[in-house]
Amino acid sequence: MCTLIKTLKRISLLCFTIVLMTSTAIRSQEMDHSSMGNPTDETQDQDTMEKMNGNRDGDEMAVMKGKMIFSMSCVYCHGSRGEGDGAASMFLGPYSHPRPNNFTSGIFKFRSTESGELPLLSDLMRTIREGIPGYMPSFRNMGEEGLRAVALYIAKAFIQADLPTTTSIKYVKHVGPYIYSPQSVRRGEILYGIMKCNECHGADGKAGRTDLRDERKLMVHPIDLTRQETFGNGTSHEDIYRTIMTGLDGTPMPGYSDLFKGEEDSAWDLVHYILSLQGR
Numbered sequence: 001m002c003t004l005i006k007t008l009k010r011i012s013l014l015c016f017t018i019v020l021m022t023s024t025a026i027r028s029q030e031m032d033h034s035s036m037g038n039p040t041d042e043t044q045d046q047d048t049m050e051k052m053n054g055n056r057d058g059d060e061m062a063v064m065k066g067k068m069i070f071s072m073s074c075v076y077c078h079g080s081r082g083e084g085d086g087a088a089s090m091f092l093g094p095y096s097h098p099r100p101n102n103f104t105s106g107i108f109k110f111r112s113t114e115s116g117e118l119p120l121l122s123d124l125m126r127t128i129r130e131g132i133p134g135y136m137p138s139f140r141n142m143g144e145e146g147l148r149a150v151a152l153y154i155a156k157a158f159i160q161a162d163l164p165t166t167t168s169i170k171y172v173k174h175v176g177p178y179i180y181s182p183q184s185v186r187r188g189e190i191l192y193g194i195m196k197c198n199e200c201h202g203a204d205g206k207a208g209r210t211d212l213r214d215e216r217k218l219m220v221h222p223i224d225l226t227r228q229e230t231f232g233n234g235t236s237h238e239d240i241y242r243t244i245m246t247g248l249d250g251t252p253m254p255g256y257s258d259l260f261k262g263e264e265d266s267a268w269d270l271v272h273y274i275l276s277l278q279g280r
């Protein structure tokens with residue numbers, strides 16, 4: 001038992017050192033604050049979105065730079081082949097979700113595209129920039145160029161397919177009758193029942209089902225919707241809207257873009273209901 005505790009301590013020290021090394025290495029890279037706002041800004045204008053996600057001159061160089069970044073900062077968790085089997089990966093959650101996913105499977109949780117589709121380059125960049133609370137550090141300090149380089153490397157080396165440059169999901173503006181109001185929260189509460197979110201997340205949002213598995217057969221629990229710190233895909237209004245529309249591929253959390261087609265505005269009601277559960 002004692003040895004087990006010692007090993008565990010050594011492992012957490014290792015993880016901590018990796019994260020520390022990584023962030024120091026990245027901090028020394030250039031900072032670039034070019035705007036890469038949230039996906040609502042990105043996707044409202046098709047042209048801007050295509051430009052952001054399309055090819056650019058010098059991308060081959062960027063892929064090489066991305067390879068360096070990956071082997072320095074990501075490989076411990078994600079593995080040199082991008083299969084999610086890096087040395088530290090098995091300590092993240094040996095028997096349960098999430099573990100670093102297998103990039104070569106093409107299954108991505110955090111997208112702004114339809115369920116079953118590959119992510120946009122800007123989706124990969126957002127995940128790497130923001131990190132995943134509790135599981136992956138933020139690499140914001142890398143700057144937009146570094147983020148783009150490592151995202152390009154993941155696409156080229158592991159996904160090995162052209163990423164989409166636009167999405168058919170509509171990201172409508174958060175304005176008009178759909179700003180936060182008690183009426184909107186009430187409508188959202190009704191939707192929550194009609195759309196059967198409660199079957200997994202529980203009537204009070206505090207997670208219900210314990211029998212779910214991800215695509216690797218690892219146990220996965222529906223997120224406790226009352227605790228925003230457990231959200232992996234971001235906690236802003238726009239982030240939650242995106243999660244609901246796209247779902248989290250590879251997990252039982254379905255995408256609802258089909259159900260909201262033509263009525264995208266009402267997804268804000270559901271977002272507001274979730275925010276109300278968090279007292280926000």
Ligand code: HEC
Pocket residue numbers: 019022069070073074075076077078088092098099100101107108109110111124127128132135136137139150151232
């Ligand atoms: C401390 C371990 C750790 C490090 C270091 C790390 N990651 Fe991750 N990463 C994870 C875990 C765990 C997940 C899966 C989290 C989940 O599914 O909620 C993940 C998920 C991702 C995803 C999202 C995949 C999806 O399903 O949408 C991307 C992209 C990613 N990592 C890229 C990177 C890059 C690039 C680096 C290095 C710059 C990096 N990660 C460093 C642990 C790490």
Ligand code: HEC
Pocket residue numbers: 097098109192195196197198199200201212220221222223225230231232233234240243244248251252253254256270274
């Ligand atoms: C079949 C079960 C199931 C249903 C139905 C379901 N969810 Fe989920 N949901 C999950 C699971 C499982 C997760 C956690 C996935 C993970 O941790 O990777 C999740 C995660 C989430 C998250 C957090 C995402 C993040 O950032 O980490 C939100 C928000 C969410 N669900 C909202 C909803 C809403 C709103 C509905 C109804 C419209 C709904 N869910 C219906 C299973 C479900």
